[in-house]
Amino acid sequence: MKKSHTSEIKSVKDIVEVKEYVKKQIQSGKPVDHSKMKGLKFARPL
Amino acid sequence: MPDHYSYKYDEVLDGYVFNTSSGVKYFFHFIDLTELFRKLNPDLESIVLEISFFPLSIGKKVNDPKIAKTITLAIKRIIRKNPNAIVSFVCDSSDNKHEVRSRLFKKWFNDFSKSNLVKIDKSMSFNKREVHRSILFSKKNIDGVRNVELTFFHYGLLLSEQ
Numbered sequence: 001m002k003k004s005h006t007s008e009i010k011s012v013k014d015i016v017e018v019k020e021y022v023k024k025q026i027q028s029g030k031p032v033d034h035s036k037m038k039g040l041k042f043a044r045p046l
Numbered sequence: 047m048p049d050h051y052s053y054k055y056d057e058v059l060d061g062y063v064f065n066t067s068s069g070v071k072y073f074f075h076f077i078d079l080t081e082l083f084r085k086l087n088p089d090l091e092s093i094v095l096e097i098s099f100f101p102l103s104i105g106k107k108v109n110d111p112k113i114a115k116t117i118t119l120a121i122k123r124i125i126r127k128n129p130n131a132i133v134s135f136v137c138d139s140s141d142n143k144h145e146v147r148s149r150l151f152k153k154w155f156n157d158f159s160k161s162n163l164v165k166i167d168k169s170m171s172f173n174k175r176e177v178h179r180s181i182l183f184s185k186k187n188i189d190g191v192r193n194v195e196l197t198f199f200h201y202g203l204l205l206s207e208q
Contacts (some may be wrong), residue, residue, distance in 0.1 A: 009082060010172070012177055012202075016136070018078070018139040019098050026059055026073060027102060042060045043095050045124045045131065046053075 008038035015040070050115035064116055068108040074099035074117060079134060087197040091188050094181075096134040097121065114154045121182060125163060129184045130195060135156055137178040151180065162186065168202050 009015060020035050025032045053064035053074070061075025083094045097164045099117055113200040121133050137151065155165055164187075181198050185191060 012136075012179075013175075015077075016177070017097070019096075019136075022075075023098065026061075027100065032060070035049055040153075041078045042053065043078040043093075044060075045093075045095055045128065046055070046062065046078055046120060 009040065014038055050112050050119050053116060053120065062120070063102065066108070066110055066113060068110060069161045071102040071106065072099060072113060072116070073102050074120065076133075083132075083201060086200050087193070089189075090193070092130045092132045092183065093128065093196065094132045095124065095132060096136065098135075099169060114150075119152055122161075122163070125182065127183050129180055129186050130188045132181050132183040132187070134168055134179065136180075155180075155182065164191055164194075166198055170202055 018040050021036055022032055051064040051066060051072075053062040055061070056063045056073075059073060059075070061073050063071055063073050065071050074097060076097055078086045079094040079096050080092075084090050087206070097120075103138055124133060124200050135151065150192070152167075164185055165180060165182050167178065169176065169178045171177070179198075179202060181194070183191075183194055187194055189197075
């Protein structure tokens with residue numbers, strides 16, 4: 001299992017930045033670069 | 047006629063999409079914050095998921111109540127499927143619409159208070175930015191309402207000190 005590095009998250013600002021990055025990529029039809037997610041992962045709970 | 051839209055998982059986008067009657071395609075997905083919350087409280091057994099949703103194309107905003115129903119239904123399904131799931135969402139002020147968004151979410155989740163779900167809100171500011179945070183979870187959550195609430199507040203306090 002790939003180790004998560006959520007220790008890269010230092011503040012709410014980091015989470016907000018990751019979310020804004022993801023939103024920008026998805027809305028522009030570009031792939032999400034997971035190395036820019038600061039260790040955060042997506043989940044599929046449904 | 048259903049009061050919500052049907053969504054499906056999109057492997058490429060790694061999230062869920064649904065089409066609205068106005069032709070706008072919406073997207074929602076979940077970021078796993080479990081590890082972060084467990085760093086604060088190693089005894090926490092819940093999983094913590096932060097939901098984000100937005101239209102896939104930037105265009106005219108349409109007031110469509112079925113969008114809210116679709117999102118809130120998805121959240122309810124997650125918690126029904128896993129009573130130890132905590133769903134988090136954030137209204138941030140990057141577009142100065144956080145207050146409107148926060149009021150809208152309050153309206154969306156108004157009926158939650160009549161169910162077996164708990165909603166807790168917390169606002170914080172950092173770097174001249176307002177952030178309204180909320181979590182939703184079952185009253186039957188294994189960690190207990192008080193423990194989840196304390197962890198959530200502790201998380202907010204810790205991060206606001208950064």
